[in-house]
Amino acid sequence: MRPLLVCFFLFLIVFSFSSCFDTVEELSLNKDGSGKMVLTFNASQSKAKVATLQKLGKVNGYIIPSNTAIKNELTETVKQLNTMPGISKAIYTTDFSNYIISLSFEFNNVGQLNAAVKKILQSYNIPANNVVQYNYNAAAKSFATKFQLEQATKSKYAGLKSEDKEMFQTAKYTSVYRFASVVNTMSHKDAKLSGSKKAVMHQVPFTYILEKNYSINNTINLQ
């Protein structure tokens, strides 16, 4: 019976379903360099596909984790984060009726934030260099992000089959940085400044980063 079901679900995945997801990174930074980070993964627009993939367990050699496995991983990550120096109140939320997962924590300074983000990526076997590095200089009132996608990751993406790449076609990465002070200047021309001038948002399709060497680096000077 299982082979029949597998064929059925593969049939659905091949001939049906669109795929799309959002990744949102929200950073609220206080003047002293402490703050809060919220990372959200929203696959609600592809939930028919995600639910079907989960029924299969493994597709094209990729293991699709069950909800329980996802929860276990998140629990472990939160546990590790809470033991890290300068990191506190790490929690996660899951909404499997919409496939939205969120992880948040507070940090005492940006160095600890960098370490925490690196730790999260490591625990999911993502090369740690593929991470946004944050820099905050309280004296100079300057905040900067630096990100360079690893060549190995680019090659891995390039080597994916078309149907696997398709899930990135309409996927979006959103970063929101909120500050206690007003933003004076920012270097990235595509980033948007909020009406209050205390927040910067940058939305970019994943394919820009993966395929077009698009830079998301930004240097923000605060008042």
Add this chain to the structure above:
Amino acid sequence: MLKKYFSPFLFSFVAISGFVQAKEIPAPKQSNFVSSFNLPFIFSQLSEGKMNQSETGRQLYQALLPRDYNYDSDLDITKSGLDHTRNAWFHYVATDSVNYSLRLLPIGNMKDFAKVAQITDKTKKTAHSKGNFYQLFNNYTLFIDSTESYALLIEYTTNYNAFQDSARAARWGMPYYGDDYAVEVTEEAVPALEYPPVEATEVTESEWQSDAYRATDANEVAMVEDTDVAVEAWIDTGTNASEIDQEETGYTDDYSLEYALEQAKKDSIMTIWMYQFLDEVVTDNIGSEQLLRSLKDWEAPNKNAAVTTYMKSGFMDLFYLAKYFGLPKYAMFLNSEEHGMENWSKFDLVFDETTARIQFCTRMEDKLAATSKRIYKRKWNKRFNKYLNSDKNVAVFGLKMNTQNYLEESPNLMKKMGENIPKIDAEIALFADLFGIIVDEKAMGELISGDAVVAVTEIKEQSYESVKYNWNEETFESSEEKVMKTEMLPHILMMMTTKDEAAVDRLLQYGIKRGAYEQKEGIYYLKNKMSTYNPFQFCFTVYKGIIFVSTDNKLLSDVRLGKISGKMNKQHKKLVKKNVSMGWLKFDELAGVWDNNMNKDGQSSIRTIRINNTLKSLGTLYFNTSKIKGNKMYGAASLSLGQKKTNTMEYFFYLMDDLRQIND
């Protein structure tokens, strides 16, 4: 021992003295798979030039030839050197030590063929009374007969555990490491070294001995049996253990060096076996078709078949496929004498005027045929037709089985399989007996009769909620907004006949009691305890002796209200009446679905267009397996391509080429 070597094979064809075919290319006496490539037919449908232009055609053709993976340019089929007016063959011979893949190639132009095989003056060549052996690149060994009319191309894989048989290890002068490493010896690599069973051959013992004597002629490849000669032959093949030194192996300690020497010796012995195998093939000189005719109730390939494959042991030979992919132990299930010449399967890849199809014939020995007849003794529940629609249903799969008979036959089938797994045969027999005692076959047969159908009734737009973020322009704080999203999703309907509605009802009521289901107006719904989104919420009901399972509750509601009137056309009615399993899949119907989903999300791409075009071109796939007639069962998977611009084979190759482009 002798019987063991000769009896288990379907193709244990014996050399019949004085029955040598001049035209046919010599073939192995026993093969697990035999494929015939009907080159005259193939090239009557597709010219060499067109085949050259087709990526699929070129790659399939190339599979016949020695393949140089470092070769930059594509093969030119017009200059392959093969004779396209004669058939080519593929034989796969599995033994417990060496597995042989042998291609039998008709040569038309030796000069071109030599170029493709990269035979030069420097190629290692060994003379044989019937021709020459060549050691090619990538470990291919090639034999070309002295008239240059055919070639035998061999690839082989070895299993070092073959020497964990004490007698064989002793015979070949190899160390034996005890029973812990022992293998189940079922077939020798070179079974012809033993005398054939007298009753199975017309060859006399003296003739046989003379054959063996001939093979050990000084100028030919050694055919050896005792240890001394074996070692001598091993040295003659050019691999000398003394030549393998520390520097060559890179090993620095004595133990590792000794191990390397031992492996090298094993390789050499297996090379000897391979040469012996080839020697027997060319000296026995029996053609593939002549050997295949020995199958009981043999059937010739379809005249419009491009490729025909024969496999031993009938439809249960999936186990042999498993062996082909490296699961030898399980493959031995049916490797018994009884499953010799009587059980076989044939697959034809046929291209006729309007269809491309794979048709198969499975021949079973009397007992198995009788068992199968019992298992499939079931009439189609005509009430199913009321709920099927030939126009609307995208895919249908139907099966007519007799659950009671199947359960009654299961213990015997289990025991039969157990007989060939000596280590756990007693356990299997015990389990089979217990199974027979515990299971109430009649009650199970009444609960689920065994005839069933699964259908993708339609693919229609369904909506679900998704979450999008709205960003406050003043603060960039986010708020969630629930938006409706639509997607084309299939609806599934499954129907099974039951003669015991009361028992099914009791089971469902028990589920309700345990909180697994809830019931509304006679329809049962699975409870979603995990609060997880599920695009396929199955519900079920029982109505007039049929268990209905579906993703479409409205459909089930209509069933209960008697609002559904099916529409099965004559062709489909005939299909379900005449066969034990059957169905169809409308590829062309899927084209619109794919288009709809992709365009909606702005994901339409070249790939989408290609998939759509291919789906539209594929038409409808029909598949069926017939009732058993005599000892045979027939079936087919048929694609009605239904176009007249070109012949179906050419069209099929174009479609395959398009499919290959989808992921580019």
